[in-house]
Amino acid sequence: MAMTSTDHQWQVHPVTPERFEDLVQVLNPTRREKHCWCLSHRLTAAQERELGQGSREQAMRTLCERRNPPGVVAYRDGTPVGWCSISPRAENTKLANSKLIRPVDEVEVWSIICLVVRSGFRRQGVVGQLIEGAVGYAFSRGAPAVEAYPVDPQGRMDTTMAFVGTRSMFEAAGFECIGTTKSLASRMPRIIMRRTAEPR
Numbered sequence: 001m002a003m004t005s006t007d008h009q010w011q012v013h014p015v016t017p018e019r020f021e022d023l024v025q026v027l028n029p030t031r032r033e034k035h036c037w038c039l040s041h042r043l044t045a046a047q048e049r050e051l052g053q054g055s056r057e058q059a060m061r062t063l064c065e066r067r068n069p070p071g072v073v074a075y076r077d078g079t080p081v082g083w084c085s086i087s088p089r090a091e092n093t094k095l096a097n098s099k100l101i102r103p104v105d106e107v108e109v110w111s112i113i114c115l116v117v118r119s120g121f122r123r124q125g126v127v128g129q130l131i132e133g134a135v136g137y138a139f140s141r142g143a144p145a146v147e148a149y150p151v152d153p154q155g156r157m158d159t160t161m162a163f164v165g166t167r168s169m170f171e172a173a174g175f176e177c178i179g180t181t182k183s184l185a186s187r188m189p190r191i192i193m194r195r196t197a198e199p200r
Contacts, residue, residue: 011075012133015083017064022073022080026118031057038085041113042070042092066091071114072137074130081121082130085114086138086146100183101149104192110143114163127165131173135195145196149181151188161185167193 015023028035037056039048042063052059063070068091074082089103089111090096103109112134117126138146150165164185167177170193179192 008076009078010129010133011078012072012084012130012137013075014069014137015064015071015073016069017061019073020061020064022075023060023064023083025080026073026083026116028057033057038070038083038114038116042085042094044093047093068141072130072134074126074133076121076124076126076129081118082126083114083116083118084112084130084134086110086112086134088143089147098183101181101190101192104179107145108143109145109147109194110138110141112146112148112165115165116163127169128172131165131169135173139197143197145194146175147192147194148175149183149190149192151185151190153186153188164190167191170195 013019024031028037033056037060039056039059043051043059048056048059051062060070068087070087071083071085073080074084087110089109092111092113095101095111095113112131115127115130117130135146148165148170150167150170151161152167173195175193175195177191178194181190181192183190
């Protein structure tokens, strides 16, 4: 999916095996095993072991081989600059079973659970392009709606929890708040925001 802005050419693509190294550049460029591979909010420990045979990187590689990869990578002028974890809620074991973030209805939504902007590219408009591309990808795969579970900070928030996103960034992308959760990030309650696909 290609998008243009005044100064840059943007593209957002699902993270297939061929694009795994681009994901690494955004998420874990030093390939530290204990560093984030965007698994802890998706898989149980048993699933990690089964998919990765002891390697968290391999577990993520295996997820990228599925029909619905675990997310998308955003590119600016051909350089990978952002990651969004997005997939059907039903395929995200931890979220599907969560007692803290419960479904508000029976809609088979796709869920955004993580946003990461590559170091050196923050505050440069990446997040808006990343969300828009992720939503467009989900809709192209038949998603009836996309949800996110951000916080609504009144000031600065702990950067270690910034991956959940904020209400304002999702509102800017056309999402509406439709509910609350019992989940917290940076000691702030997370809310449920949704953007519904346009009728075809």
